[in-house]
Amino acid sequence: MTLPTAQRIRLALENAIVDGRLTPGQQIDPDQVARDYGCSRTPVREALQALEASGLLIVQPKRGTFVAKLGVPELMDRFELMAELESFCARLACRRADADDLARIDTALTACEGARHDPDRYYAENTAFHQAIYRAAHNAFLETETLRLQAILQPYRRRQLQSPGRVANSLAEHRQIAAAIAASDADGAARAMTDHVLVQGERFRDLVAVVGSLSRPQAGGVALR
Amino acid sequence: MTLPTAQRIRLALENAIVDGRLTPGQQIDPDQVARDYGCSRTPVREALQALEASGLLIVQPKRGTFVAKLGVPELMDRFELMAELESFCARLACRRADADDLARIDTALTACEGARHDPDRYYAENTAFHQAIYRAAHNAFLETETLRLQAILQPYRRRQLQSPGRVANSLAEHRQIAAAIAASDADGAARAMTDHVLVQGERFRDLVAVVGSLSRPQAGGVALR
DNA sequence: TGCGTCGTTGTTGTATACAACAGATCGGAA
DNA sequence: TTCCGATCTGTTGTATACAACAACGACGCA
Structure with missing residues (x-):
């Protein structure tokens, strides 16, 4: 547990996307992720923002967070x-x-x-x-x-x-x-x-x-x- | 403002760096930024993380946040x-x-x-x-x-x-x-x-x-x- | 039946508090 | 004098609570 939770989540989600366990277009529920990792929304939020910055996720304000589905x-x-x-x-x-x-x-x-x-x-x-x-x-x-x-x-x-x-x-x-x-x-x-x-x-x-x-x-x- | 505080801060800092008002190597004090914008540390933190992801800042854990000074x-x-x-x-x-x-x-x-x-x-x-x-x-x-x-x-x-x-x-x-x-x-x-x-x-x-x-x-x- | 409006609900943005960690500093002992 | 260690301080990471906003659906009206 030497790695911050936020980064662990980030890496885990990134791997899940690259490995195909999360598919483009799929919605991601921050609360569910927080429960999965036994943490609060804060580190999840950080992880999601980082993944959005790198282009793997897109956040549609007030609609949800999704695995990037590119046209x-x-x-x-x-x-x-x-x-x-x-x-x-x-x-x-x-x-x-x-x-x-x-x-x-x-x-x-x-x-x-x-x-x-x-x-x-x-x-x-x-x-x-x-x-x-x-x-x-x-x-x-x-x-x-x-x-x-x-x-x-x-x-x-x-x-x-x-x-x-x-x-x-x-x-x-x-x-x-x-x-x-x-x-x-x-x-x-x-x-x-x-x-x-x-x-x-x-x-x-x-x-x-x-x-x-x-x-x-x-x-x-x-x-x- | 119609724009979230975090993004306002991000853009402002980005401009400051590009315009040369913040120079490479200069330390950034999150608390000071928070005071400047009359907000808490949370949106400042978000802005700094986004700027770090784009390569304009580097965060040295437990030491401080600095404008990227590239060798x-x-x-x-x-x-x-x-x-x-x-x-x-x-x-x-x-x-x-x-x-x-x-x-x-x-x-x-x-x-x-x-x-x-x-x-x-x-x-x-x-x-x-x-x-x-x-x-x-x-x-x-x-x-x-x-x-x-x-x-x-x-x-x-x-x-x-x-x-x-x-x-x-x-x-x-x-x-x-x-x-x-x-x-x-x-x-x-x-x-x-x-x-x-x-x-x-x-x-x-x-x-x-x-x-x-x-x-x-x-x-x-x-x-x- | 179509359209506009209003309330509900989920999501996001922000504030605040606290805990944990590492660096730095200072003091003491060899 | 130098090295080692303990404490101290600042920074970061996380939890929690709340407020604001927009999307969605339902309802009523034309």
Whole structure:
């Protein structure tokens, strides 16, 4: 219990969202959370505000707090930026990755291969592979920001890996990216990573084009235009 | 007021930091802020936490809350990402800017020209010029994130414009960027913007290289990063 | 039947009080 | 003089209570 309650709640909720136990659009009852953790509303409130700031929750004043449910335009914006950030990570990794970084990337790639027949495990190993590249960029701030955006997009990526054949394609792309980084081919790594991420965005758009028309998304990022 | 106290405080402090009325390293006394705004500690606490989440403040547990004072590695990381984000904005603007966007950019450029002899005014107009480009990228999420990072870096940019000749150079770079966007020259705009931002990062490093040796010598990470 | 209005109810925002913790300071002993 | 420890003080974390507000539903009126 060395960690403040508010942060424990924050991490727990964040994990629940990323792991899919809380799904986009789901309402969160602060009082219930407070009961669950045996605390008052105050630390819960702090946790919810922090999660809202990082984009995982949205608070609709006087209506309730919900797991962020992004509409198509909001998701396209985020995938577009994610592709750029990850691509930048890959590019920097080509310049800066040391032996340890390369080893971590290779280990993660192998773990992906081993998990290719188990979607849930592949999902986790895929996440780790990308994070190994963020780290290899040797820019702590970039790493943090990219991790945050990754967390926001995780609930939406999860579905995609269930498309038949997607895992195999993803694996092939991973190999290509890892090879480019190992060869210090900055342009190649950046391009491969951009494609890898944007494919997910495209796939997602296809998905929602079919299913999406049912439920109305809540505005996520808030654009003042 | 129609705005919650907590948000009023947050905005006020954010402006104070960006405008330079609160300087990096300065301590913030929550009780004093509460007195200033005639409220209790609760909304102040919320405001401070939000500002910490956005990177403008840092809270050292049991020691106090301070305006973020970034060291050289932290600043290099942020400038590096800023260059990438702004460059990406410029690139997207080439693809997506409509007549209104171009007009706003042009207006902002003209305002910069008019303010060239007044550093404070130029500082403000320079900010507006960049923001016009973020907006022209037509990616609301990217715009928000870039604005946030811009706010974090503002206190450090301010000093640079005081270097003799920097304003003139900055203006020339602005013209080049605006021209590239108007001509839909994506690569040219991206490159010009990257250089424009990185020059500021370099300039900053020169600055601290002179002054910084007293406070804390910086060893690694500065090389070619 | 449609619309406007009013009350109810849930949610949020704020105030206040208290407890726990860590840093800092001071004093004493080696 | 230096090191160690205890106390003291300031800061943070949490609990609780209350007030204000807006959304929602029900009711009445046209």
